[in-house]
Structure formats: C-alpha cells, structure tokens
Amino acid sequence: MEIVLRATAMFAVLYLLVRLLGKRELGQMTPFEFIVMVVIGDLIQQGVTQNDFSLTGATLAVGTFALWGLVLSWLSYLSPRAARVLEGEPRVIVRHGKVLDDNRRRDRLTRMEIESEMRLAGIARLEDVAWAMLEPNGKISFIKRDPPRGELAEKD
Template sequence: MEVVLRATAMFAVVYLLVRVLGKRELGQMTPFEFIVMVVVGDLIQQGITQNDFSLTGATLAISTFAFWGVVLSWAAYLSPKAERLLEGEPRVLIQHGQLLEHSLRRDRLTRSEIESEMRLAGIASMGDVAWAVLEPNGKISFIKQEEGAQEPSRQQNDQAAG
C-alpha cells in the first residue's frame, strides 16, 4: 500500500511540475531539457519504489500512475471547468500580424521560436498571420490572413492617407 501512496504523491508532483513548466512539445525541448526529464523519470522511480525492486512494486506504481491519468482524463472530459484547469486554454500569440509580447513572456517563448514555427508552416512573414494560437498541447496553430486582407493598422493608415 505504501507504493500506491508514494506513486499518488509523485503523480501529483509530476503533474504540477509539467503544468508549471509550460506548453513545450518534446520536439521543442533543448537537449538539456530532455536530459533533465529523463533524470526526473529516474528520480521519480527511486522515490516511489525505494528499495522495492519487485515486479509487484513496479506494477503497483505503474498502475497507480495509469489510474490517476485516467481519472484526470475523465474529469476533463466530463467537466469544462476541470478541462480548463487540467489541460489549460489556448493562448493567442499573434493577432492580425502583431506579436503579443505578454503572451510570449507568459509562456517563455521567443520571437525566433515563433518565426521558426511559422517557417515550418510555410508562412514567410508575420504580416501574413491573422492569428497564431498556442494550443494546450503545446503546438502552435496559424491562421493566415485572407488574400487581399491587411492588418487593421495598415488599413487605418491607408484610409487616413487617402
């Protein structure tokens, strides 16, 4: 029973740690961040099983993690409030071609990271982006400006000049 309690406590710690660390995808991690995550995994195992190297201890620990994963998944599925709390909400990073610095700061993203993701999506310029949204899973969704559409600040400048 001690293994189950330890696994429950470690699950809570890991879950909170992942939420605090932010919405980075595995592919966006630096090599150092990846190594840290592997080491954390080993430390978690040591903290849960201590000197219990039995098959039963390992099965209990893994089953406890799986159980809490399923419980949180069902909670998010059944309750929109729980979903927002557990999985987070999408955050707008670019709006009508303008980078929203406060959103970048909150998620510890840099302009170069956004530009890199834009290039991967086949977008050459920030002015071509109507919306860029950081999804709860860590991916960035881009919605291009419609052909012939300009960002609001350009439209206002054109109207004022004309």
C-alpha cells in the same frame, strides 16, 4: 499500500511540475532536457518504490500512475471546466499580424521561435498571419490572413 500512497504523491508532484514548466517547454525539448526528464523518471522510481524491486511493487507504482492518468482524463472529458484547469487553454500570441508581447512573455516565447514556426507553416511574413495560437500541447497553430481582393483577381 505505502507504494500506492508514494506513487500518488509523486504523480501529483510530477503533474504540477509539468504544468509549471509551461506549454512551450514541453513542445520543443532539447536533447539535454530530454536526458534530464529521463533522469527525473529514475529519481521518481526510486522515491516511489524505495528499496522494493519486486514485480508487485513496480506493478502497484505503474498501476497507480495509470489510474490517476485515467481519472484526470475522464475528469477532463466529463467537465469542460476541469479540462481548462487540467489541460490548459490555447493562448493568442499573434493577432492581425501583431505579436501580443504580454502573451508571448507569459509563455517565455521569443520572436525568433514564433518566426521559425511561421516558416515551418509556410508563412513568410508576420503580416500574413491573422491569428497564431499557442496550443496546450506547446505547438503553435497559424491561421493565414485572407489576401486582399485585388491580389486574388491578379492570380486568376
């Protein structure tokens, strides 16, 4: 039973840590950050199972993490309010070609990161972006502006 309680406590700590890291950090990890996450995983295992290296102890720890993941998933599925709290909401970072600096700073995004993601999405100029949203998973989605009617006629 002690392993289940320890696993529950570590699940809560890990969940809060991931939420505090922010959306962007999870969307693009550097190799060093990936290694740090692997090390954190090992430290969590040591804290949860202590000196219990048995198959039963490992199964209880993994099962407890899986159970809490499932509980939070169902809670998000059943309640839109819970989903907003647990998973976060998308945030507008560009509106009508203008970067919203307050939202950008809130998620610790640089203009260079936004411009890099724009290029990956095939958008050359900030003025061509109607909306850019930082999604809860850390990715940026872009909606292009409609071209002015004169440009549309020239292409035909």
